[in-house]
Amino acid sequence: MTRPKLYVAGNWKMNGLQADLKEIESVKAGVQPSGPDVAIFPPATLLHQAASLVKGSPVEIGAQDCHAQPKGAFTGDLSAPILKDAGASAVIVGHSERRSGHGETSRDVHAKASAGLKAGLKVIVCIGETKGERVAGLAPEVCARQVAASLPEDSTPDTVIVAYEPVWAIGTGLSPTIPDITAIHEVVRREIHKRFPASEGKHWRVLYGGSVTAANAASIFESAEVDGVLVGGASLNAASFLAIIAAAKAASGSRTA
Ligand code: PGA
DSSP states (O other): OOOOOOOOEEEEEEEOOGGGHHHHHHHHHHOOOOOOEEEEEEOOGGGHHHHHHHHTTSSSEEEEEEBSSSSSSSSTBBBBBHOOOOOSSSSEOOHHHHHHHHHHOOHHHHHHHHHHTTTTOOOEEEEEOOOHHTTTHHHHHHHHHHHHSSSOOOOOOEEEEEEEEOGTTTTSSSOOOOHHHHHHHHHHHHHHHHOOTTSSOOOOOOOOEESTTTTHHHHHTTTTTTEEEEESSSSSSHHHHHHHHHHHHHHHTOOOO
16 A cells, blocks of 8 residues: 555635635646645535535545534534535544634544544544643643544544644644654554554554645645645635645655555
């Protein structure tokens, strides 16, 4: 088994009106099948149209969260089967804005990830330490614990992607050094291998996220431990997102299996 293709994901968060679908059209027009895998996670209201727009292209469309139950009396929530039905082929779970803003624990994230897998969605599980935990030297331990507790038993390298997103780097313009990113990705892979000994850590995709821009993407891809990026702010504009996709494509050439 060779190293997986790089994966460039854009998390639109609570941004995106009908008029912004043109950004997705531009991304679709600018990507090449020979490039990295590309995914856009718009708000749920745009999922159906976005999925129709990218049909037949290498771009996949995903949702930003899902409920752990497949259906029921949960006003305002969206289940994995509902998201799949709307056109999503992937879902992000455990984003720090959900963990901190909505009190989600790794146990909740595990349940949501299971629901995503059960519905046939690819699942991106986010983990990452806070500033306080980094300063206290606890980042490796916190990230290992989150990986151990958040990934469902039926995770496979084809269906689950881990995104390392230090909380303090999200939306702040701050990012860890490349050696710091590499070190945590190694911890993540070791933990995954411990949980799933039948597969090697390097067969799983581990993304970096947190203030990734067109300006710093190339240097982040210099770490052979980085299998892709999860991009927030810089994914809202097609030109900057395409520049990050181009940086991934340039980096893939120099990667070995
Ligand atoms: P950012 O967000 O790129 O705006 O820092 C990343 C994320 O939260 O996924």
